[in-house]
Amino acid sequence: MAYVRGHALDYERWAEESGCSDWSYRHVLPYYRKLQRHSGEPSPYRGKDGPLAVGRRRTEVVRAINDAFVEAGVQAGYPHTEDMNGFQQEGFGPMDMTVDEKGARASTANCYLWPLLRPQTDEDRQAAERLTVATSGAVRRLLFDGSRAVGVEAEDAGGSVQQYFADAEVVLCAGAVGSPQLLMLSGIGDPDELREHGIDAWHALPDVGKNLQDHLEFYIQYLAKHTSLYPYAATFGGFGGLSRYLFRRPWNAVTSGAAWFLLGKGMSATNHFEVGGFIRSAPGKRHPDVQYHFIPGCVVGQLDFLPEHGYQAHCGTMRPTSRGTVKLASADPRAAPLIDPNFLATEEDIVDQRNAFKRTVEIMRQPAFEPFVLRPFSPDEAFDTSDDAAIDAWIRAHSHSGYHLSCTNAMGRVVDGQGKVIGFEGLR
Ligand SMILES: Cc1cc2nc3c(=O)[nH]c(=O)nc-3n(C[C@H](O)[C@H](O)[C@H](O)COP(=O)(O)OP(=O)(O)OC[C@H]3O[C@@H](n4cnc5c(N)ncnc54)[C@H](O)[C@@H]3O)c2cc1C
Incomplete structure (x- = not known):
């Protein structure tokens, strides 16, 4: 895929508009460098050792x-x-472009998941012991104990429903469509809209799903x-x-x-x-x-x-x-x-x-x-x-x-600068 960062002034604007100062350009650039393995000439803007292969063809x-x-x-x-x-x-x-040295696409799965599913280093082997990948079925809703997220309820391909509990945090990363959908299914969103579907709107966050x-x-x-x-x-x-x-x-x-x-x-x-x-x-x-x-x-x-x-x-x-x-x-x-x-x-x-x-x-x-x-x-x-x-x-x-849907759980309105859902613990 095309590898394109935002303009430095985009990040400055995000930080200013959302009040999340951690997103200014000088704060995000080190992370872009850290995740990148660019095959071109070294520069202050490029990373050389990260998991994400980036190059030119x-x-x-x-x-x-x-x-x-x-x-x-x-x-x-x-x-x-x-x-x-x-x-x-x-x-x-x-x-x-995110194409690696062997001409394969440097996707999130190729760069982060596959190394753990076929671990080659001790570090990856240790991480692999803590990882289970479930590829069938879907999460139906998030589970809470008061204002703390404690897990998810999921339905597998055969229709059986299971609950999974988190020791530390639930990381909701279902994309710009799935993430607000799951919050809303869990009773978090615009109360009037949720009530139309008979959902108990127990936590009002009216901006969930807005701002697309x-x-x-x-x-x-x-x-x-x-x-x-x-x-x-x-x-x-x-x-x-x-x-x-x-x-x-x-x-x-x-x-x-x-x-x-x-x-x-x-x-x-x-x-x-x-x-x-x-x-x-x-x-x-x-x-x-x-x-x-x-x-x-x-x-x-x-x-x-x-x-x-x-x-x-x-x-x-x-x-x-x-x-x-x-x-x-x-x-x-x-x-x-x-x-x-x-x-x-x-x-x-x-x-x-x-x-x-x-x-x-x-x-x-x-x-x-x-x-x-x-x-x-x-x-x-x-x-x-x-x-x-x-x-x-x-x-x-x-x-x-352009298939670049974004901003449906906007920073400063639904999540804070650390990606944590406002008003909750254990939910990012
Ligand atoms: C055709 C196309 C071409 C693109 N080209 C480029 C490009 O060249 N460069 C670029 O930078 N970007 C490109 N994009 C955009 C890029 O793919 C997205 O911005 C990016 O994938 C978003 O990442 P994400 O992790 O937020 O969401 P996603 O990648 O959408 O990941 C969310 C995941 O959550 C899963 N999910 C959703 N709901 C549930 C649920 N209830 N239970 C369990 N799992 C669930 C989904 O199946 C999905 O796997 C392109 C997009 C498309 C569609």
Whole structure:
């Protein structure tokens, strides 16, 4: 996955707005360094010995067009940055990714859990004795003794319900949807909303599930005249377009799979976000509020690529002011909660996205892309990129979640700066 830290001023703002001074940049940077094992040059911003592998990959076949994106950003007037997670986020340059030295994804499970399940050191062996991993079933609610959290109640895949008790603390880490859901199922939240579902609202924390934030993103896509960009692009047209989906150079998939298994290299050992950028959508923004991931292919929906050769800037604003909600649909723990991202609910967000769209089109029209560009794909050639109303409508029709849901148990309102739920002991 893409490894992207916040801007230093984001952490300063969090600390100021939430009153949690431990989250200022100078407090969080040592932890970022401690958890990281960066394969690049040492720097004051990088860790070298942590469990989380972070590095960079450059796929040769798409190096030229990736470089063209960085060059286009510079031609449009933005700086080059060699490390957007270091001193200077703003600008265009290479991106970090959580891929390890062997080309495997450095996920939380790979970095923290698997070493304990196959312990190699005495320290890991001791820790492993205290660890049990249960992968089936789900937690239904938290258990309390007064204001102290003492455990959880869980249902396994077969439907049997068990209670598990904690010696020290319950750490609730079920994500931005599951964590507020479990608090609400346990009677902690907005009393009026909980009563609607017949839940005994015994501890009022009205901000549980409120304040949902996410990144709204869109793709600006071009078809390319270059024919070596996307190794899985169709070999020929015909059969009413069906062949574009059928003949996708399967031998490239086989060779890239083999290169990954045998050498930890190649197309399967990268997340394909090898270059990107950060800019400000308009003058007056204190620090960058627009992020780019560049891909040498055109993504269709969320899961597929267009069979033609193409490229896209994946763009989104990063500090939306709209706030959504996670609410219970029912008191049944198995029922999915209701997620309302409430995107583009403020004029500021609409203007920021529109400016981000315009800046992106300017970048994608720079001379650096001349060797590659065939024609605009989305929006297409007929689209009037100076028409604000058309841009706003296009953004509403073509944007999607960046899957960065957060803030539903907000610091300063639901949890304190240490992540402890306000008003409770033993619950983080
Ligand atoms: C498609 C996609 C691409 C992404 N790409 C990137 C990227 O490139 N870079 C990046 O930094 N971020 C990326 N993200 C975002 C990133 O994955 C999340 O921000 C991150 O995983 C959040 O971590 P978390 O621990 O808070 O929650 P999660 O990772 O969601 O973990 C919560 C866990 O709790 C479990 N759970 C929930 N409810 C219960 C329950 N009742 N009982 C038991 N278990 C429960 C869930 O099954 C889940 O395993 C991406 C997300 C998606 C979906």
